[in-house]
Amino acid sequence: xxxxRPRIYRAQGGRRVLGVIPPIRHVPTCSSGxxxxxxxxxTVLGVLDVRLSLADTDAAIADAxxxxxxxxxxxxxxxxxxxVWYLSATVIRPVNILMKGAREVSGGNLDHQINVRSKDELGxxxxxxxxxxxxxxxEKEQNQKWAETxxxxxxxxxxxxxxxxxxxxx
Numbered sequence: 001x002x003x004x005r006p007r008i009y010r011a012q013g014g015r016r017v018l019g020v021i022p023p024i025r026h027v028p029t030c031s032s033g034x035x036x037x038x039x040x041x042x043t044v045l046g047v048l049d050v051r052l053s054l055a056d057t058d059a060a061i062a063d064a065x066x067x068x069x070x071x072x073x074x075x076x077x078x079x080x081x082x083x084v085w086y087l088s089a090t091v092i093r094p095v096n097i098l099m100k101g102a103r104e105v106s107g108g109n110l111d112h113q114i115n116v117r118s119k120d121e122l123g124x125x126x127x128x129x130x131x132x133x134x135x136x137x138x139e140k141e142q143n144q145k146w147a148e149t150x151x152x153x154x155x156x157x158x159x160x161x162x163x164x165x166x167x168x169x170x
Contacts, residue, residue, distance in 0.1 A: 008054065016054040021047050094122040101129055110137040 011017045024046045097114055104112035110133055114126040 011053075016058055018052045018054055020050045022050070023047050090118075090120075091122070094118075094126070098122070098126060098129060101126075101133075105133055105136070110140060 006018060006020045008016055008018055023044045026043050026045055094117075101112055101114045112133060113130050116123050116126045116130070
């Protein structure tokens with residue numbers, strides 16, 4: 001075929017080979033030389049069949065592919081490790097602290113406070129938790145005072161009724 005078209009094919013043994021068959025074209029000054037015996041109207045004198053083994057190139061490509069795969073796996077592991085560490089520090093650990101605080105409060109420890117370290121959503125949640133715990137503690141103290149006041153009032157009224165009852169019986 002005309003032109004200089006390269007092709008890649010498999011030779012015996014499965015090796016890839018690059019082949020190029022460029023035509024040897026007639027040069028007008030060449031036909032007038034004494035060393036050449038071809039007519040002037042002949043445009044193509046022949047072809048040059050050039051073959052180059054791609055075994056070294058294929059080996060280099062395979063090495064490069066292995067290097068890329070190892071590098072990609074390494075980068076995935078590094079990114080995954082950093083992601084796990086970041087999620088642990090910013091989400092998992094604060095959520096576990098909040099869960100421990102909830103267990104403490106549900107067990108009756110209304111003095112438990114959560115250290116607020118950040119100003120993000122979990123930090124605001126921890127702050128709200130501390131405010132809620134403080135409100136519960138204040139309400140519990142008020143209920144205890146009210147219960148004591150109520151007991152005093154009941155005792156006072158009971159004493160008054162006892163006095164009235166004695167008067168009636170007398």
